[in-house]
Amino acid sequence: MTDTTCKQDGCERPTIARGLCTKHYDRARNVGDIEFGPRTRGRAGLTHAEIFAVTPKCVTSTGCIEWDGHRSQYQYGIIQSKSFGNRGAHRVAMDMALGERVPDELHVCHRCDNPPCVNPEHLFLGDDLVNVADMIDKGRHAHGERGGGSKLREDQVVEIINRYAAGGIGRPALAREYGVSPACIQKITEGKMWRHLPRPARPQNAPSA
Ligand SMILES: [Zn+2]
Ligand SMILES: [Zn+2]
Known part of the structure; x- marks a missing residue:
């Protein structure tokens, strides 16, 4: 060899x-082999697992x-993929944890009742009845709203945005105070999370975190 x-x-x-040869390379891509990592040909060709990563x-x-x-x-x-279609990120998290694709007839449910969560340890497989019982349990069926999984309330996020914009406090200090990661604070202050909230302009002379 x-x-x-x-x-x-x-x-x-x-x-x-x-x-790998053509056949085995295609096969590895189609099952979303996570060891393949991100490819450089652009999002269109990425597998669900690669986009997840x-x-x-x-x-x-x-x-x-x-x-x-x-x-x-x-x-x-x-997860939106031109080549492989759309799939729930939590489903892909479960696919990867199980090492095989979760059949479409099974639901992937959240123990934490936090829809954006993709931690496989917070996920479990359920059939229709389990899922409905689970939703009723959590009182989510009536209003279709997310539950209490989010760490920060909207008013706290507004506070963080305004305090950071006013200067005098850095991201690490805000992170400690609100009990979230500095990366979370960074995403909030850069408008990558909670995008819909208004953001004041940060003064030129404000110290950066
Ligand atoms: Zn081969
Ligand atoms: Zn969770």
Whole structure:
């Protein structure tokens, strides 16, 4: 075997990428092999697992890993792939944890009742009845709103934005005070989270964090 032969056991075909032949490279891409990591050909060709890996996420103090990419109206993370279609980010998290694709007839439910959470330890598989019972349990069916999983309330976020904009307090100090990660504060103050909230202009002479 030379370097130009596919590294898959028993395959003697020539490699085209990552030490694999056309057939085995395509297969690895289609199952979303996470070891393949982000590819450089642009989002269109990325697998769900690859998009999952490169999408920003924010860890809350409750251990939720909140999806900071595209979200549905009910705040579930959505992975959009031209090649592989759309799929819920929490479903992909479960696919990756199980090492196989969760069948469409099974629901992926949140123990933490926090729709944007993609922490596989907070997810469980359920059928229709389990999911409905779970939703009624959490009182979510009537208003379709997300539950109490979010660490910060909107008024606190407004406070953070205004205090940071006023200067005199840095992101690490705000993070400690509100019990969230500095990365969360950064996303809030840069308008990458809670985008809909108004943001005052930061004075030129304000110290940066
Ligand atoms: Zn091969
Ligand atoms: Zn969670």
